[in-house]
Amino acid sequence: MVRRAGLGLLWLGFVVYAFGFAPPNQPDTFDLIMRLSSGQWEGINPAVVALFNLMGIWPLVYAAMVLIDGQQQSFPAWPFVVGSFGVGAFLLLPYLILRTPSAQFDGPKGGLISLLDSRWLGWGLTAIATLLIGYGLIAGDWSDFAQQWQTSRFIHVMSLDFCLLCGLVPALLGDDMARRGLKRPAIFWTVTLLPLIGPSLYLALRPPLPADQPVEAAAR
Structure with missing residues (x-):
């Protein structure tokens, strides 16, 4: 109840502020949104280009945990994942509010779950995220970005959304680790404290889920 109330207040505060x-x-x-979406990036601050594309990586990272976690829920998880590609934490937060914590996986693994559980997905997301972060940090005009952050709702809210997605990872990570028998706090905190790179690397290195029978994993 406390967890749901806290997440509910966070979601409400984010909506009201945004x-x-x-x-x-x-x-x-x-x-600007149409140019970013269509790859017409000429004349756009590389920091904005990088951030916009990183916001497309986050929903895939969350999908690889949410859709597995959703197997244990009494409601479908996919609408929240699909919606997160457009509005990020605005829809992922309601899923986190509604879900019931569960440290087990009641297979079987279908094609989609097998894809999301694949280490190749994690490595691909890690590579793309690393390239985008490097591009933004090296080529970005950060004084211009700071000015846009202060004057543009789109840039401002997108930046806050990115930070919020970084901060919400622990809400799913503990259960995902428990399903796989991972009980090392060092892994939990390393993944949590490395924005985006940590979660995507976790997807690349985490042990796979069991293929056939359900597993009761030890709590974190």
Whole structure:
């Protein structure tokens, strides 16, 4: 109950702030989004390009935990995952509020779960995330980004969404580790404290789920 109340207040605060107190939308916001989505990046700050594309990596990282976790829930997880590709934590937070913690996996593993459980997915996401972060840090104009953060709702809220997605990883990580028999706190904190790279590396290195029978894993 305390966990749900805390997450509910966080979600409500994020919504109220994003639509009530964040900087206003700029006239060119829709055009900027269309250019970013279509790969027409000329003239756009590389820091913004990197952040926008990193926000496409996060839903895949969460999908690899949420859709497995969703097998143990009484409601479907996929609408929250699909919606997160457009609005990020705005829809992932409601899933975290509604879910019941569970440290077991009641297979069998279908094609989608097998794909999400694949280490190759984790390595691919790690490689892309590393390249994007490096590109943004090296080529980005951070003084311009700071100015846009203060004046553009799109940039402002997207940045906060990225930070929130970083902070919400522990809400799923403990149970995902427990399903795989991972009981080392050092792994938990390393994954938690390395923004995006930590979770994507975790997907690449975590032991696979059992293929056939359910498993009761030890709690973290």
